[in-house]
Amino acid sequence: MDTNASLRRIPSVDELLKSASAGAAIERFGRPAVTEALRAAVADLRNEVRKGRNLPARENIIAAALARLDAGDQSTLRPLFNLTGTVLHTNLGRALLAQAAIDAATAAMREAVSLEFALESGKRGERDDHVRALICELTGAEDATIVNNNAAAVLLVLNSLASGKEAIVSRGELIEIGGAFRMPDIMARAGVRLVEVGTTNRTHARDYSNAAGPDTGLILKVHTSNYRIEGFTKEVGARELAGIARKNGVPLVNDLGSGTLTDLTRFGIAHEPTVREAISEGADIVTFSGDKLLGGPQTGFIVGRKALIETINRNPMKRALRVDKIRLAALEATLRLYRDPDRLSERLPTMRLLTRSRGDIDAQAQRLAPAVEHALEGAFRVSIIACDSQIGSGALPLSTVPSAGLALIPIERSGRVLAELAAALRQLPVPVIGRIERGSLVLDLRCLEDEAGFVANFAGVIPHFKGGFDDEPS
Ligand SMILES: *Cc1c(COP(=O)(O)O)cnc(C)c1O
Numbered sequence: 001m002d003t004n005a006s007l008r009r010i011p012s013v014d015e016l017l018k019s020a021s022a023g024a025a026i027e028r029f030g031r032p033a034v035t036e037a038l039r040a041a042v043a044d045l046r047n048e049v050r051k052g053r054n055l056p057a058r059e060n061i062i063a064a065a066l067a068r069l070d071a072g073d074q075s076t077l078r079p080l081f082n083l084t085g086t087v088l089h090t091n092l093g094r095a096l097l098a099q100a101a102i103d104a105a106t107a108a109m110r111e112a113v114s115l116e117f118a119l120e121s122g123k124r125g126e127r128d129d130h131v132r133a134l135i136c137e138l139t140g141a142e143d144a145t146i147v148n149n150n151a152a153a154v155l156l157v158l159n160s161l162a163s164g165k166e167a168i169v170s171r172g173e174l175i176e177i178g179g180a181f182r183m184p185d186i187m188a189r190a191g192v193r194l195v196e197v198g199t200t201n202r203t204h205a206r207d208y209s210n211a212a213g214p215d216t217g218l219i220l221k222v223h224t225s226n227y228r229i230e231g232f233t234k235e236v237g238a239r240e241l242a243g244i245a246r247k248n249g250v251p252l253v254n255d256l257g258s259g260t261l262t263d264l265t266r267f268g269i270a271h272e273p274t275v276r277e278a279i280s281e282g283a284d285i286v287t288f289s290g291d292k293l294l295g296g297p298q299t300g301f302i303v304g305r306k307a308l309i310e311t312i313n314r315n316p317m318k319r320a321l322r323v324d325k326i327r328l329a330a331l332e333a334t335l336r337l338y339r340d341p342d343r344l345s346e347r348l349p350t351m352r353l354l355t356r357s358r359g360d361i362d363a364q365a366q367r368l369a370p371a372v373e374h375a376l377e378g379a380f381r382v383s384i385i386a387c388d389s390q391i392g393s394g395a396l397p398l399s400t401v402p403s404a405g406l407a408l409i410p411i412e413r414s415g416r417v418l419a420e421l422a423a424a425l426r427q428l429p430v431p432v433i434g435r436i437e438r439g440s441l442v443l444d445l446r447c448l449e450d451e452a453g454f455v456a457n458f459a460g461v462i463p464h465f466k467g468g469f470d471d472e473p474s
Pocket of ligand 1: 149175181257258288289299
């Protein structure tokens with residue numbers, strides 16, 4: 001049949017829309033999306049027929065359009081197995097919430113809530129009222145307010161307390177957290193002039209004292225969350241800095257970053273400064289994250305002196321940085337768990353995952369190895385290894401937690417085989433994210449709780465794995 005005759009026989013979109021399968025698709029995706037998909041399929045087909053393709057059956061045209069709709073229907077924000085070995089992975093969403101927090105958030109999503117409404121008086125309330133007392137109880141602070149995240153907390157504090165003035169910071173603490181969070185840039189956007197004192201490795205008390213003057217708005221101490229300066233170093237402790245700040249009549253702000261509400265050494269994790277310690281060392285304001293070690297939803301805490309918190313709350317920027325009812329509900333439920341620190345490791349996923357012992361994880365690796373090796377159909381050897389997990393999100397950058405995992409080692413080595421295996425794992429119904437390390441793909445099992453789900457999911461890996469054996473080694 002000649003090309004022109006074939007082109008004339010391509011069904012119209014309207015005709016295709018009348019078919020039973022298109023009707024079923026309309027139920028699922030809606031008429032506009034199905035119409036658009038059929039239009040695209042018909043346009044593609046027209047091009048292909050011009051290039052000599054034979055006209056396919058009508059049902060195949062529809063099937064091609066529906067396959068495209070199906071593929072596009074999958075959310076890009078998907079649950080996955082975080083087997084990277086980094087428990088609080090910023091790119092993978094940081095903390096997993098406690099069941100109590102999930103329940104509270106769900107209720108807040110479904111119902112009207114007393115968000116800014118005082119039930120006792122019937123008058124307008126404040127959103128911070130739901131967590132203020134709890135935060136003060138847990139940290140020893142006089143007052144508290146909650147914003148979108150810790151970056152927002154730092155921005156709001158700087159702008160509220162030192163706009164048009166100077167903030168004194170040690171050169172050794174001018175951090176970049178990743179992405180666009182660099183302390184000097186945040187200062188500039190907050191309208192604060194940065195005064196750097198000391199050197200990268202050593203800052204003395206006199207450096208702060210000499211820099212302080214009539215233009216000083218505050219002294220800022222920043223927890224060097226994601227690096228350590230070691231060797232010939234000197235930093236001024238918070239207690240001494242608080243004295244210098246007081247002498248100069250300005251507040252000391254301590255940005256703890258992760259911060260924690262409980263002493264982690266009780267769980268066998270290295271000590272990370274607690275918010276209570278920072279307050280008792282004399283900081284006037286302390287800022288920290290809700291979704292790092294604290295294990296709650298993304299939020300930023302500003303805690304400290306009442307008069308300063310009141311100033312911060314009067315800043316119109318506060319309105320732009322506030323949290324919604326869903327996160328506030330989840331946060332309140334999370335904070336409540338800290339009243340019983342002995343049960344945190346059962347109830348709070350972040351603590352539960354961080355405190356799993358190497359022995360426990362190793363036993364899990366022994367159980368899983370045969371199923372994983374079987375699923376890989378002889379292309380990889382699976383070896384049980386000891387490894388080290390990281391806490392992540394900048395908390396305790398140099399201390400790791402002993403863990404165990406599976407190393408997937410290619411039987412035939414070639415440059416791309418590991419990258420292709422990693423790609424296949426990302427294409428699983430529940431993507432599996434590991435890390436490539438010394439010639440193997442390592443799955444650190446610290447964060448794996450749903451073992452049966454993992455095995456069922458992993459069984460489908462080979463169809464996604466194209467194999468890289470023929471490629472040039474790189
Ligand atoms: C993580 C961190 C921040 C930013 O906190 P987010 O919750 O990511 O907004 C700010 N300062 C320090 C020291 C941090 O570690």
